[in-house]
Amino acid sequence: MKRRVLESTASLKETMVGYYLELGSAAAAKSAPVAWCTSTGPVEILRALGYKVHFPENHSSMLGAARTANDYMTRAHARGYSQDICSYLTADIGAFLAGETPFSAFGLEEVPKPDVLVFNTNQCRDVRDWYEFYGRTWDVPVIGIESMHMIENVTDIQVDAIASQMEDLVPPLEEIAGTRLTSDNFSEIIALSKECVDLWKSCMEMAAHKPSPVTFFDSTIHMGPVVTMRGIPAANEYYRLFLSELQKRVDDGVAAVEGERFRLYWEGMPIWGKLRELSELFAALSTTVVASTYCNSWIFDALDAADPFRSMARASLELFIVRSDTPKESYIERMVREFSVDGIVFHDSRTCPSNSNCRYGMPERLREQLDIPVITIEGDQIDLRCYSSEQTKTSLEGFIEQLEDRGRPGEGVGD
Numbered sequence: 001m002k003r004r005v006l007e008s009t010a011s012l013k014e015t016m017v018g019y020y021l022e023l024g025s026a027a028a029a030k031s032a033p034v035a036w037c038t039s040t041g042p043v044e045i046l047r048a049l050g051y052k053v054h055f056p057e058n059h060s061s062m063l064g065a066a067r068t069a070n071d072y073m074t075r076a077h078a079r080g081y082s083q084d085i086c087s088y089l090t091a092d093i094g095a096f097l098a099g100e101t102p103f104s105a106f107g108l109e110e111v112p113k114p115d116v117l118v119f120n121t122n123q124c125r126d127v128r129d130w131y132e133f134y135g136r137t138w139d140v141p142v143i144g145i146e147s148m149h150m151i152e153n154v155t156d157i158q159v160d161a162i163a164s165q166m167e168d169l170v171p172p173l174e175e176i177a178g179t180r181l182t183s184d185n186f187s188e189i190i191a192l193s194k195e196c197v198d199l200w201k202s203c204m205e206m207a208a209h210k211p212s213p214v215t216f217f218d219s220t221i222h223m224g225p226v227v228t229m230r231g232i233p234a235a236n237e238y239y240r241l242f243l244s245e246l247q248k249r250v251d252d253g254v255a256a257v258e259g260e261r262f263r264l265y266w267e268g269m270p271i272w273g274k275l276r277e278l279s280e281l282f283a284a285l286s287t288t289v290v291a292s293t294y295c296n297s298w299i300f301d302a303l304d305a306a307d308p309f310r311s312m313a314r315a316s317l318e319l320f321i322v323r324s325d326t327p328k329e330s331y332i333e334r335m336v337r338e339f340s341v342d343g344i345v346f347h348d349s350r351t352c353p354s355n356s357n358c359r360y361g362m363p364e365r366l367r368e369q370l371d372i373p374v375i376t377i378e379g380d381q382i383d384l385r386c387y388s389s390e391q392t393k394t395s396l397e398g399f400i401e402q403l404e405d406r407g408r409p410g411e412g413v414g415d
């Protein structure tokens with residue numbers, strides 16, 4: 001069975017190249033301050049202050065997709081960064097130590113040097129350690145937000161605490177940028193960012209249609225703008241185009257995977273160096289991975305231009321990765337029903353415990369609660385030493401046979 005390539009991919013490339021070129025030229029000409037920021041924010045404060053923003057996680061995913069990450073990680077290990085910590089961190093630092101970057105494909109000689117590095121530990125502690133390496137290397141300030149984790153219900157007290165930390169970031173960021181944060185600028189950026197994530201959400205919701213017009217593997221590529229360009233109008237323009245292509249596919253009954261029989265949910269990190277291989281494997285099994293925790297992690301429903309700090313704080317705390325298992329399981333249950341999912345694939349990512357939700361019994365609980373087949377595959381976001389193509393293929397083929405044996409292909413759960 002065939003995978004169909006989306007036509008908007010060409011525009012996606014143009015949009016992303018435009019972003020990298022603007023970032024690179026601002027850094028080279030020193031025409032704007034440069035910040036590095038964690039992928040889930042707080043980018044809106046930075047953009048409202050005129051910063052050009054680089055996202056190291058995006059850089060690491062590119063190293064993974066290019067399958068060069070393993071060439072670099074050993075350099076970071078030799079500096080004392082363990083093989084067991086985040087491979088994004090070790091690959092990124094290793095590439096820096098090697099003086100190489102995939103940004104060279106866009107004419108950038110190096111990753112743009114920051115004037116400040118801004119983290120939010122809502123996802124993990126690794127991001128702070130990662131940024132502190134560069135802070136020490138270049139004697140550049142590293143500031144950020146220390147988040148709560150394992151949150152059952154997000155409370156006003158928690159939101160106030162994070163909002164207050166976000167407000168505390170403003171004076172040093174203003175001083176570095178040499179400008180003041182105005183409420184008009186800030187609200188305008190939040191409004192653009194909210195529009196971007198809403199468009200992205202609409203794109204992701206298209207996969208609820210049968211057959212799905214898009215797969216998880218497509219979405220991991222098309223999520224580039226929502227990760228790196230929130231608050232930039234070009235991202236929103238791109239998602240309007242992407243959404244219209246998906247809508248047209250739905251209207252015309254065009255499937256992303258020809259002859260779709262089964263629909264799966266992907267829980268955990270993508271395996272960046274194996275996207276194509278996995279996409280082809282699932283297509284050959286007439287199976288569409290229709291939804292994922294990962295791609296939905298850039299949907300920030302709480303953002304509100306009328307209440308910038310508190311809404312950003314709430315959005316950062318409502319994220320799946322920050323929550324305890326009970327709300328996580330409720331979320332997956334809702335996704336399984338809304339997207340008519342037949343089975344769940346958990347990816348146990350060796351160096352990303354924060355995004356590996358299979359280690360404390362969740363797959364078994366969901367299997368029981370939802371009466372749904374569940375499988376866990378071993379791998380890593382970019383360290384391919386942790387992944388076996390043969391073993392994964394055998395496991396997934398067996399899993400699809402299990403779905404066939406249930407005798408209700410494509411019906412999903414509760415549909």
Ligand code: SF4
Pocket residue numbers: 057086087088089123124125126127351352353354355381
């Ligand atoms: S969430 Fe996982 S992949 Fe992302 S920076 Fe943290 S450890 Fe690395």
